[in-house]
Amino acid sequence: MSEKHNIIPVWFFVGVLFLVYGVLIFGSGLAEWSHPPNTVLADLHAPVWWGALLIVLGVVYCGAFRPRQ
């Protein structure tokens, strides 16, 4: 992205965001698996699969855009 300044690409920070949020949400989803919250469609356990998606995207972005020498 920034050849002149050699800045870490913004996509790496996007990956960090996805990874951290993915872990938090996935973990929260697992913790409440047997006692889901009082929301509509709680039986679908959306935090688990949405958190997993965020983790996968986070790993991909962090890996692909990690700072290089």
Place this chain on the structure above:
Amino acid sequence: MTAILGMLETGHLVRLSAVDLAIVIFYFALVLGIGFYLKRFAKTGEDFFLAGREMTAWVAGLAFVSANLGSLELLGWAGNAYQYGILAAHWYWIGAIPAMVFLGLVMMPFYYISKTHSVPGYLQLRYGSAASGLSAVTFAIMTILMSGVNMYAMAVVMKVVLGWDINFSMWVSSLTVGVYVAAGGLFSAIFNEVLQFFLIWFGALLIPILGLYETGGWKGMVARIQQNFPGQDFTHMWGPMHSFSSNPMGIHWTGIVFGLAAVQSMGYWTTDFLVVQRVLSAKDIRSAKMAPIIGSFFKMAVPLIVILPGLLGLAVLPMHLVPGSQVQPGQHSYDEVLPLMLVRYCGPGLLGLGVTALVAGFMAGMAGNVSAFATVWTYDIYRPFIKKNAPDQHYVAMGRWCTIIGLFVSIGTAYLAMKFASLMDYVQALFGFFIAPLFGTVLLGMLWKRVTKAAGFLGLLAGTLTSITLFFLMKSSPHWVAIFALSPEAKGLAQAMYQSLWSCTTCVVITILVTLVTKPRPDEELRGLVYSLTDVAKEEHASLFHKPVFWGTAALAALVILQIIFR
């Protein structure tokens, strides 16, 4: 704005768990960390005000659409979708896509080749100080007032949704924004806009996914809406617009096509410096042309997370929402539909993600306003009129200082808005006064070399005065609404569209008339500024998929298909 204030009566909707708070706090820590990391790269004026002109088409394009995608807009348009149905999608489709493609293919070459730093900067080169000064002063005032009004509106939303103290919300978020923008300049603002873009999508996308699952798809949703609201059409975009009285917006299709698409949206997307600044930061002319076109595809998709939740609210919410001015205890306003849908489907973790997306949206909007204000103040007011020929470092320091000062002025405006609710409506109206005539002035200047300096200034002034006059006339009596908006039944949104149309028309007519009786500038002074005197590099050697015109055409084709599907 009345709807926003009405939300204060209803009590807060959401309780955040520990994991939700962790998500919110991590976001604040990340944006501050990014700001401090980028500070070392924002050394020169070009770095601080234009991110070094190094952004790729994708980064500039995402920042371009994200700068517009503020949380107030998300909440407000989801509320409009609940109130008016899919008609609200016009502001995302015909009211945005043609203008974004036009900016990329027609206007960006002139903005970019002229090496201007801002839209008033282009006016300075093309028309001289009078037009540039008028545009710069009005933009600076408008932007900083809008920042304050949005800041207050955000604080109200945070109080209603989360129960946060209004002062706490305003000070914590504005100081965070002030620190990271003052540190990293436009680099920081753009980085955080890209983050915000992804946050908003991943925070809000679950609502339409789970909502359509609950209703059994689009047809199931439409059936439920018809059951809940018999006799009303919420899911057709063009059919109900054959007359002013056949739709709840009070809009005729001519207002949408000629007022919204041809003038209002063109004015905003091609001359509002807050969004154009993101494209000016592109690394080369091809990236500058592609950025708005890339943005147009994402803008086209935004109704998925804004309009569709509003429609789903009509189908699944157990209560009917009401206008903000009519909220009674226990009721909710239209503008609360998005938080209500968030709470309906999202438990701990996902709720934090959604709330952080809203907070991020507000903060990115504030960052956009202060970074644009800092650029226009420093380069278009301070440097030409107050201190010329200072070293570059002096202007960078001025940029950092006026970011902080501008922020405090915004906070002051927010407190004023707290005291005087009608101030918010007038500040938003201010925006509409200047944008449409500015489009006429900039476009004529780019396409016709004959337009003179005097014509540029007088046309802009005449268009602006027309806009202000029409606004107050239509506010004073339905008699004027019938004349200028073509029907006494035309409501606020429709009136604004016709106001844009007439003010832009006045600007163009006056510009042409004054041009014909004044002396044109010599061609040598206009090279790189006007169509007939500018060499824009052709792209014969580029493959079809690398040509901006291919992708611009694809965006317009997708727009037409959407209009046919949802007619």
